[in-house]
Amino acid sequence: MSLLDDCNRAVFNVRQPHIDYLLGLGATPEAIATLGYRQPPFGVERIDVDDAGRWWPEPEGKPALIVPVFERGEMIDIVAFRSSASARWWWRIGCGSILGADLLNDVWPIGPLRIVSTPLQWLCEGGNAVCILDWSCPDYELSPMRDREALACDSPMLAARLRKRLSQPRKVPPISVMTGGARDAA
Structure with a gap:
């Protein structure tokens, strides 16, 4: 099976009861339609999970919401979460670091970049926000946030975590100077 098949x-x-339930959780029809214009907005699947943070379809598993993770217009992973505990999610293959990653490279941003805590909140925002799925992702994935004029987080806890992550010094590799064919450490 491929990601697209899943x-x-x-x-x-x-089904309609799933949509009604999602609307009851705070999503609006406009948000779902906006996201659906760009990508498949969400799905529903019975899943099982492992301790490594992965999920797979399981007919006898527990129901979960499924959200595809896109980067540069291509599906790179799928996250699953339960609406009753949306602060915990699982990856299908483990490649998706950020929901809404393409917003980080928006060349003409309007207003602050919205950062949300969970995939459910991201879905409720119609994908017009960023949700960091993997806080251990490489620095270059988050570095475009440093160049934004403003960031708006959905909670003080998220704001503190993001401030701490973005304040970490960037790693600098060893730098040497090539002189006369010999390497001299700088």
Whole structure:
């Protein structure tokens, strides 16, 4: 099975009661439609999970919401979470670091970049925000945030965590100077 197959199956599983439930959690029809214009907005799947943070379809598993993770217009992973505990999620293959990653490279941003705590909140925002899925991702994935004029987080806890992560010094590799064919350490 491919990511696309997994995503399509989950999207196909969505029924009106799922949409109504999501609306009851704070999503608006406009948010779902806005996200659906750019990508499959969400799906529903019965899953099982492991301790490494991965999920897989399991007919006898517990139901979860499924959200594809896109980067540069390509699906790179799928996250699953339970609406009752949306602060915990699992990856299908473990490649997706950021929901809304393409917003980080927006050349003409309007207003502050919105950062949300969970994939559920990201879905409720219609994908018009960023959700950091993997806080141990490489620095270069988060570095575009340093260049933004303003960041707006959905909670003080998220703001503190983001401030701490973005304040960490950037790693600098050893630098040497080439002189006369010999390497001299700088």
